[in-house]
Amino acid sequence: MLTKRIIPCLDIKEGRVVKGVKFLGLRDAGDPVEVAKLYDQQGADELVFLDITASVENRKTLVELVQRIAQNIFMPFTVGGGIGEVQDIRNILNAGAEKVSLNTQAVKFPQLISDSAKRFGSQCIVAAIDAQRQADHWEVFINGGRTPTGIDVLVWAEKVARLGAGEILLTSMDADGTKNGYDLELTAAITGKINIPVIASGGAGKLEDFYNVFTQGKADAALAASLFHYQELSVKQVKSYLKERGVAVRL
Numbered sequence: 001m002l003t004k005r006i007i008p009c010l011d012i013k014e015g016r017v018v019k020g021v022k023f024l025g026l027r028d029a030g031d032p033v034e035v036a037k038l039y040d041q042q043g044a045d046e047l048v049f050l051d052i053t054a055s056v057e058n059r060k061t062l063v064e065l066v067q068r069i070a071q072n073i074f075m076p077f078t079v080g081g082g083i084g085e086v087q088d089i090r091n092i093l094n095a096g097a098e099k100v101s102l103n104t105q106a107v108k109f110p111q112l113i114s115d116s117a118k119r120f121g122s123q124c125i126v127a128a129i130d131a132q133r134q135a136d137h138w139e140v141f142i143n144g145g146r147t148p149t150g151i152d153v154l155v156w157a158e159k160v161a162r163l164g165a166g167e168i169l170l171t172s173m174d175a176d177g178t179k180n181g182y183d184l185e186l187t188a189a190i191t192g193k194i195n196i197p198v199i200a201s202g203g204a205g206k207l208e209d210f211y212n213v214f215t216q217g218k219a220d221a222a223l224a225a226s227l228f229h230y231q232e233l234s235v236k237q238v239k240s241y242l243k244e245r246g247v248a249v250r251l
Helices: 032-042 063-070 086-094 104-108 111-120 153-163 184-191 207-215 235-244
Strands: 005-013 016-021 024-030 047-051 077-080 099-102 125-133 138-142 147-152 167-172 198-201 221-224
Touching (some): 005 032, 005 198, 005 235, 016 032, 024 032, 032 047, 032 063, 047 063, 063 077, 063 086, 086 099, 086 111, 104 111, 104 138, 111 125, 111 153, 138 153, 147 153, 153 167, 153 184, 167 184, 184 198, 184 207, 207 221, 207 235
Parallel strands (some): 005 047, 047 077, 099 125, 125 167, 167 198
Antiparallel strands (some): 005 016, 016 024, 125 138, 138 147
């Protein structure tokens, strides 16, 4: 049985970890290297680093910061934000990341997914999808949740899987930072459509939320940020809780 993964996320702005609600009202949550080391010690399965203003500011991600984090941790590490071409991916992987997360540029240029999957392997390519509920569907947003695309999330999820993405990082913009629980309907809709792993993101607020997203949402991994950053729960607490309830996790 594959174990379910618990993944803290570092949203980076101006070299600092930040967190907001529904992508707005960002507040400081510490130094990225120190925060990453803490999660490594707590037994997180992976770490995600998102340079959340790189795309909207039309710049590359902070490779030097990626390198410093990679030198201080021993868990797999995914980096996203400002990645627009194959050379950017090579630079990020060379800096010590195991995977890259593609969002804005992948929506604009879907061939980036197929080209990079062929070059580096699907296991290195994570398609990040920022989803917001509309009347009868979910819509894909880009540029850090600022720009609607008119693309249906379910259609896009199937497409990125066909193009060669090895995994989807699915963020509910409606649930992000609210601590009211993951969007189980959205997560289950995606996991029921595709056969690549899905990381659920947005809304973790209590232990039960992790259990629900694995059992009802059928997610392969659960990502959380503010809950961990402000030490309301630790990675170890979440994993112990899940193990007690029969969810396979790596302790």
